[in-house]
Amino acid sequence: MTRKYKLNLKQALFIGLIAAVGFSGCKKYLDVNQNPNNPSSVDPTLLLPTTEAALSQVVGNSFQVPGNMWAQYWTQSPVASQYRVFDQYDPPATTFDNSWLNLYSVALVNADLIIKNTTSSANLKGIAYLVKAYGFQLATDAFGSVPVAQALQPTIYINPKYDAQQVVYDSIFVYINKALPLLNAAAPAIPVGSQDMIFQGNTAQWVAFANTLELRAYLRLSKADPTDAQAGIKALYATNPTFLTQDATITYTPTGGNENPFYNEAVALGKTQNVVASSTIVNAFTRNNDPRLAEFFVLYPNNTDSLESVPQGSFLSYNQKIVSPPSPLVGGRAIDPTSATAPVKLLSAAESYFLQAEAVARGWATGNITALYEAGITASFTATGAGDPTTYINTAPDGLQALTAAVSVDDKVKAVITQKYYSMCGFQGFEAWTEWRRTGYPAFFVPSAGSEIAPGQMPLRMPYPNSELTSNANFPGSVPIYTPVWWGM
Numbered sequence: 001m002t003r004k005y006k007l008n009l010k011q012a013l014f015i016g017l018i019a020a021v022g023f024s025g026c027k028k029y030l031d032v033n034q035n036p037n038n039p040s041s042v043d044p045t046l047l048l049p050t051t052e053a054a055l056s057q058v059v060g061n062s063f064q065v066p067g068n069m070w071a072q073y074w075t076q077s078p079v080a081s082q083y084r085v086f087d088q089y090d091p092p093a094t095t096f097d098n099s100w101l102n103l104y105s106v107a108l109v110n111a112d113l114i115i116k117n118t119t120s121s122a123n124l125k126g127i128a129y130l131v132k133a134y135g136f137q138l139a140t141d142a143f144g145s146v147p148v149a150q151a152l153q154p155t156i157y158i159n160p161k162y163d164a165q166q167v168v169y170d171s172i173f174v175y176i177n178k179a180l181p182l183l184n185a186a187a188p189a190i191p192v193g194s195q196d197m198i199f200q201g202n203t204a205q206w207v208a209f210a211n212t213l214e215l216r217a218y219l220r221l222s223k224a225d226p227t228d229a230q231a232g233i234k235a236l237y238a239t240n241p242t243f244l245t246q247d248a249t250i251t252y253t254p255t256g257g258n259e260n261p262f263y264n265e266a267v268a269l270g271k272t273q274n275v276v277a278s279s280t281i282v283n284a285f286t287r288n289n290d291p292r293l294a295e296f297f298v299l300y301p302n303n304t305d306s307l308e309s310v311p312q313g314s315f316l317s318y319n320q321k322i323v324s325p326p327s328p329l330v331g332g333r334a335i336d337p338t339s340a341t342a343p344v345k346l347l348s349a350a351e352s353y354f355l356q357a358e359a360v361a362r363g364w365a366t367g368n369i370t371a372l373y374e375a376g377i378t379a380s381f382t383a384t385g386a387g388d389p390t391t392y393i394n395t396a397p398d399g400l401q402a403l404t405a406a407v408s409v410d411d412k413v414k415a416v417i418t419q420k421y422y423s424m425c426g427f428q429g430f431e432a433w434t435e436w437r438r439t440g441y442p443a444f445f446v447p448s449a450g451s452e453i454a455p456g457q458m459p460l461r462m463p464y465p466n467s468e469l470t471s472n473a474n475f476p477g478s479v480p481i482y483t484p485v486w487w488g489m
Contacts, residue, residue: 044113044114044117044119044120044124045124045190045192045195046195047110047111047113047114048114048124048127048128048192048195048196049195049196049197050106050107050110051106051107051110051111051114051128051131052107052131052196052197052198052250053106053197053250054102054103054106054107054110055102055103055107055131055134055135055138055250055346056197056250056261056344056346057098057099057102057261058099058102058103058107058138059138059344059345059346059430060250060260060261060262060331060344061261061262061264061265062096062098062099062102063099063138063142063429063430063462064261064262064344064429064430065083065086065262065275065429066083066086066091066429066430066433066459066462067428067429067430067431067432067433067434068275068326068426068429068430068432069083069086069087069275069278069312069429070086070429070433070458070459071421071424071429071430071432071433071436072278072280072281072312072445072446073277073278073280073281073296073326073425073426073429073432074275074276074277074278074326074332074426074429075087075275075276075277075278075310075311075312075313075314075315075448076274076275076276076313076315076450077273077274077275077276077315077323077325078276078310078314078315078316078317078318078319078320078321078323079273079320079321079322080272080273080274081274081315082269082272082274083274083275084315084450087312087313087315087448087449087450087451088313088448088450088451088452089448089451089452089453089457089458089459089481089482090452090453090481091462091463091481092463092466093463093464093465093466093469093478094465094466095463095465096142096143096462096463096464096465096466097465097466097467099142099465100139100465100467100468101467103135103138103139104139104147104151107131107135108131108132108135108136108151108152109152111128111129111131111132111135112128112132112152114127114128115128115129115132121185121188121190121192122182122183122185122186122188123182123183123185123187123188123191123192123201123203124188124192125179125182126178126179126180126181126182126183126185126203126206127179127183127192127196127206129175129176129178129179129182130175130176130179130206130209130210130213132175133171133172133173133175133176133179133210133213133217134213134346136148136168136171136172136175137168137169137172137213137216137217137220138430139168140165140168140169140485141220141430141434141485142430142461142462143461143462143463143464144165144461144479144485144486145162145163145164145165145168145476146162146163146168147160147161147162147163147474148163148167148168148171149161149163149167149171158471158472158473159472159473159474160472160474161474162474162475162476164486165485165486165487166224166225166486169217169220169221169487172217173214173217173232176210176213176214176217179206179210180207180210183203183206183207183210184203184207187203197250197251198248198249198250198346199248204242205244205246205248207242208241208242208243208244208245209244209248209347211236211239211241211242211243212243212244212347212351212352212355213347214232214236215233215236215243215355215356215359216347216351216355218232218233218236219233219355219358219359220434220438220487221487222362222438222439222487223438223487223488223489224486224487224488225487229364230362230364233359233364233365234364234365237359237365237366243352243355243356244347244348244349244352245349245352246349247343247345247347247348247349247383248345248346248347248348249343249344249345249346249348250343250344250346251341251343252340252341252342252343252344253340253341254337254338254340254341259340259341260331260339260340260341260342260343260344261331261344262331262332262339262342263331263332263334263339263340263342264340266334266339267334269334271334271335272334273325273333273334273335274334275325275326275332276308276309276310276323276324276325276326277297277307277308277309277310277323277324277325277326278309278310278311278312279309279310279311279312280311280312280444280445280446281296281425282297282307282309282324283309283444284398284422284442284444285422287397287398288392288396288397288398288399288422289392289395289396290392290396290422291381291386291387291392292380292381292384292386292422292425293307294307294386295327295329295384295385295386296326296327296329296330296384296425296426297324297325297326297327298324298325298326298327298333299324300322300323300324307324308321308322308323308324309323309324310323311446311449312446312447312448312449313447313448313449313450313451314449314450315450316449316450317449326426327426328341328342329342329384329385329426330342330425330426330427331426332426343427345427345428348379348380348383348423348424348427348428349379349383350376350377350379350380350383350420350423350424351376351420351423351424351428351431352376352379353372353373353375353376353379354372354373354376354416354417354419354420354423356372357369357372357373357376357416358413358416358417360372361409361412361413361416362409362413363409369403369412369416370400370403370404373400373403373415373416373419374389374393374400376416376419376420376423377389377392377393377399377419377423379423380422380423383423383427398415398418398419398422399419402414402415402418403415403416413439413441414439414441414443417435417436417439417441417442418441418442418443420432420435421435421436421441421442433459437460437484437485437488437489438487438488438489439489440489445458453480453481453482454482457482458482459481459482460481460482460483460484460485460488460489461479461481461483461484461485461488462481463478463479463481464478464479
């Protein structure tokens with residue numbers, strides 16, 4: 001009989017920490033890369049929701065807020081102050097302690113426990129390898145060089161050495177390649193099922209996730225190592241891969257412990273509306289007469305057709321102005337309890353189509369770029385409930401005419417990435433900011449009015465967490481927030 005465990009997300013994360021910490025006595029249990037101890041001491045099936053819940057905390061909250069602000073979807077509300085440091089491009093290092101903890105001491109450690117556990121099924125191990133690939137990509141895309149080779153080894157868990165980003169990406173591809181044959185293995189006697197909060201154990205969807213993640217990772221290297229990126233994508237397409245046609249999400253409920261993680265934090269902050277609409281995205285949507293604008297943000301006042309925004313980082317210049325907040329669709333409306341059920345998207349169907357379109361635009365893959373481009377827009381409209389996208393596709397300045405007018409590869413990539421940017425509003429802020437750092441698109445970002453770094457400089461990485469500075473003897477030193485990562489511009 002299939003075993004079922006009904007854990008809420010807070011319980012899952014707690015179990016994950018206990019599993020990672022084990023019997024560490026009076027050592028600091030929040031140290032990064034804590035000793036994973038004996039991998040056979042914890043039921044590996046129980047560990048799967050902990051790994052996925054930890055990723056959702058990072059993607060849906062601790063990276064979601066700066067990501068959405070640095071992607072210029074959201075800005076600090078003039079009548080609140082919680083996230084001003086992000087608009088000021090000067091977040092303290094302690095801001096990222098929890099995200100590092102959730103990545104290394106929960107998601108990655110527990111994925112490693114699953115892999116090393118002799119009772120884990122092949123399918124379960126395949127999912128765990130993809131968690132490792134996804135988690136390490138999050139870490140390196142955010143911070144640059146991060147521990148990989150020594151990160152999860154029990155004998156050196158306190159002071160792991162940092163690996164260069166190219167080495168981290170090599171590891172990502174290794175993990176994906178290890179995952180695929182395991183996912184294609186026969187189904188276990190006790191299936192993963194409901195313990196998998198993303199695809200409920202559907203290995204075909206996990207294979208599509210693996211291929212889409214690999215395509216994303218190779219495209220990330222388009223400027224840093226285009227030769228390797230092209231070769232990797234051509235090899236991927238030679239396998240006749242399937243790609244995601246549905247969102248890879250974790251869904252939530254209104255009950256305690258299972259709410260969307262960003263909304264959960266808003267509740268803990270007294271339901272203060274800290275983030276509001278940035279004029280950067282509002283102006284772009286308005287210029288294109290984009291009906292998704294009213295889906296991503298709440299109309300003011302009193303739900304009329306008015307949508308209020310302020311320029312990025314201008315919280316001091318619009319004292320007490322009431323500005324439109326993100327909608328409950330993306331978990332951003334602090335006083336609306338329906339925000340609790342907003343999903344966290346690890347990879348979206350729209351992103352999948354736009355990744356494929358970019359690969360075709362670069363000449364590294366075969367396919368119909370127009371069909372893929374339109375499929376990406378359609379997937380976004382479907383996900384937001386914005387209606388039929390036909391008029392938008394055919395009439396918006398950044399719609400099909402932008403792709404049709406593109407002659408050079410760069411112009412085609414610009415059209416694709418700009419549309420991907422629109423689709424990620426509110427849901428995938430970190431990824432949208434990351435793609436801007438890689439490509440420079442969309443080309444209409446402006447420096448924050450609240451910036452406290454040099455004029456013209458923008459955030460190009462996240463600061464290393466304070467927990468690494470104070471606890472890891474191999475910490476490589478702080479890097480300015482305006483320094484590009486390896487694959488960046």
